[in-house]
Amino acid sequence: MGRSPCCEKVGLKKGPWTPEEDQKLLAYIQQHGHGSWRALPPKAGLQRCGKSCRLRWTNYLRPDIKRGEFSLQEQQTIIQLHALLGNRWSAIASHLPKRTDNEIKNYWNTHLKKRLTKMGIDPMTHKPKSHALGSGEPKDIANLSHMAQWETARLEAEADNMLINIPNVGLICDNALLTDVNYVGNLGACAIVKASDHSYQDEQLKGIMENSMQIEDPNSSTNYVSDSLRFPSFVEDGYTDLPNATGPADDNVGAKEMCPTHESCGLFSWMKSTFQQ
DNA sequence: AAGTGCGTCAACCGCCAACAC
DNA sequence: CGTGTTGGCGGTTGACGCACT
Numbered sequence: 001m002g003r004s005p006c007c008e009k010v011g012l013k014k015g016p017w018t019p020e021e022d023q024k025l026l027a028y029i030q031q032h033g034h035g036s037w038r039a040l041p042p043k044a045g046l047q048r049c050g051k052s053c054r055l056r057w058t059n060y061l062r063p064d065i066k067r068g069e070f071s072l073q074e075q076q077t078i079i080q081l082h083a084l085l086g087n088r089w090s091a092i093a094s095h096l097p098k099r100t101d102n103e104i105k106n107y108w109n110t111h112l113k114k115r116l117t118k119m120g121i122d123p124m125t126h127k128p129k130s131h132a133l134g135s136g137e138p139k140d141i142a143n144l145s146h147m148a149q150w151e152t153a154r155l156e157a158e159a160d161n162m163l164i165n166i167p168n169v170g171l172i173c174d175n176a177l178l179t180d181v182n183y184v185g186n187l188g189a190c191a192i193v194k195a196s197d198h199s200y201q202d203e204q205l206k207g208i209m210e211n212s213m214q215i216e217d218p219n220s221s222t223n224y225v226s227d228s229l230r231f232p233s234f235v236e237d238g239y240t241d242l243p244n245a246t247g248p249a250d251d252n253v254g255a256k257e258m259c260p261t262h263e264s265c266g267l268f269s270w271m272k273s274t275f276q277q
Numbered sequence: 278a279a280g281t282g283c284g285t286c287a288a289c290c291g292c293c294a295a296c297a298c
Numbered sequence: 299c300g301t302g303t304t305g306g307c308g309g310t311t312g313a314c315g316c317a318c319t
Contacts, residue, residue: 016287016313038304054305055288090307105308106286 013047017056021046025053026061059102066098070107078104079112083126 013021028044034057037050046053059065070078074096081092089101089108096104116123 014289087308110285
């Protein structure tokens, strides 16, 4: 049998907070700080348990909270970090200034999880569903092991406050089934936008592609790439072995290998070989 | 207009680790 | 070292609003 709830005491209120209660809590904390949460409610004149007060403050009343729709950049970050950290919402929240772990958790459960599932991606493993359990072949096991090592290295670097800067990848192609944030294994996020939908892709990509590189699908008949987003500076800095990334429309050897999830395509291999050093 | 189903999200519950004694 | 307390975390619930029939 578990411990009895902290609000079991007679007279303690539960449920939604009223504006009056919010005001009392806010005023008290602004004046005295929260101190001991357990001791706070009677001092603030609230018929709540300390836990409820703490939750209300951290998830709603804190002045440094950003509310409202998640930007594409934020969505991308959540997906990336979830692939890396799993359901460690507070750790994920620490990378998203002004967002609470509760809000991120809700957003993941109600939006992102469903979206990944719809895209045929297992939201827990971040792998295509058909590959979620792996084939059991030595090659797959080796890959998983390699990726695990890579993630470990990343986590260690993160702990040292030296987060490795892995670029995100944008792919514009005519036959894209996806018009949203995707991912490339656990290495980076990938924005796939249908090339013919010029009306929104520029703004959409700008949101996603901050500090990102962009790869144009050479198979695209439209070949639309916004100049402002065209080809990253780091390609000029030496990353020149992209799989046809900068090639003309008919230079499509690598692009033919592109797949919706990029798990096994040239893009994925390229990222692995380039960044797993 | 009423009923139903579904999505969203604030809030709660219970577990756990850290800390004080 | 054992025990009690506290705060933090992730999982879950349920009230609410909206869309649809």
